[in-house]
Amino acid sequence: CGMLSRGKDLAGLKVLVTAGATRERMDPVRYITNDSSGKMGFAICEAARDRGADVTAVFGSVSVPVPERVRKVPIESAQDLYDAMMKEAPGHDVIIQAAAVCDYRVDDKKATKIKKKAGEPLVLTLTENPDVAKAVGEIKKEGQILCGFAAETDHVKQNAQAKLKKKNLDLIIANDVTVPGAGFNVDTNIASLITEKGTEELPLMRKRELADVILDKVMEMRK
Ligand code: CTP
Ligand code: CA
Numbered sequence: 361c362g363m364l365s366r367g368k369d370l371a372g373l374k375v376l377v378t379a380g381a382t383r384e385r386m387d388p389v390r391y392i393t394n395d396s397s398g399k400m401g402f403a404i405c406e407a408a409r410d411r412g413a414d415v416t417a418v419f420g421s422v423s424v425p426v427p428e429r430v431r432k433v434p435i436e437s438a439q440d441l442y443d444a445m446m447k448e449a450p451g452h453d454v455i456i457q458a459a460a461v462c463d464y465r466v467d468d469k470k471a472t473k474i475k476k477k478a479g480e481p482l483v484l485t486l487t488e489n490p491d492v493a494k495a496v497g498e499i500k501k502e503g504q505i506l507c508g509f510a511a512e513t514d515h516v517k518q519n520a521q522a523k524l525k526k527k528n529l530d531l532i533i534a535n536d537v538t539v540p541g542a543g544f545n546v547d548t549n550i551a552s553l554i555t556e557k558g559t560e561e562l563p564l565m566r567k568r569e570l571a572d573v574i575l576d577k578v579m580e581m582r583k
Contacts, residue, residue, distance in 0.1 A: 497528025
């Protein structure tokens with residue numbers, strides 16, 4: 361009944377959402393990535409769009425269709441995401457960062473395909489990527505609402521609270537990815553909404569419903 365009761369309550373709002381996984385190339389045909397499907401980020405795009413917002417989706421590698429009627433900014437690497445977000449962030453009212461960003465990239469990306477050397481191990485050195493959410497937090501505009509995600513396997517609440525502060529977020533959506541029905545590549549999630557005021561534990565719900573609950577929280581915080 362979400363759409364009936366919520367109506368077009370986001371009309372006139374510019375919402376920027378990141379989704380999917382970044383890819384960090386080692387050569388023209390190989391890369392390092394993670395398990396993000398893009399489902400959570402795209403569910404937020406669709407929910408915000410259906411509630412009347414102007415939505416921009418910045419997305420990496422995804423395994424589900426890109427939503428219709430949203431502005432699309434495809435990216436590949438964490439560095440691409442950083443560049444796109446530094447450009448896009450200032451023009452948006454609400455920013456929700458659901459992308460699973462690779463924390464490291466391959467140190468020296470090869471221009472040609474790496475050849476196998478029989479009997480020898482291949483050693484790759486990884487370099488830290490920029491923390492995009494932290495950088496967005498550093499250029500936060502007055503009145504902007506910044507949200508992030510924290511997919512954790514242990515000390516879920518403490519880790520998420522630390523990220524809320526470090527990245528200058530207004531809201532972090534934390535989930536324990538070891539619990540069945542939460543996390544990567546499923547249609548459901550079990551999350552907690554954490555703000556500086558406290559924690560709200562949510563039951564198992566479909567990602568689309570969680571998207572609406574997140575947007576409800578955002579609208580409450582904008583008041
Ligand atoms: N994030 C980001 N840039 C990065 C890493 C993460 O913008 N280089 C964002 C994610 O999109 C997410 C939030 O920060 O909204 C938390 O991501 P997470 O990987 O849980 O946090 P990290 O700070 O990378 O900490 P760690 O992986 O060590 O737990
Ligand atoms: Ca990380």
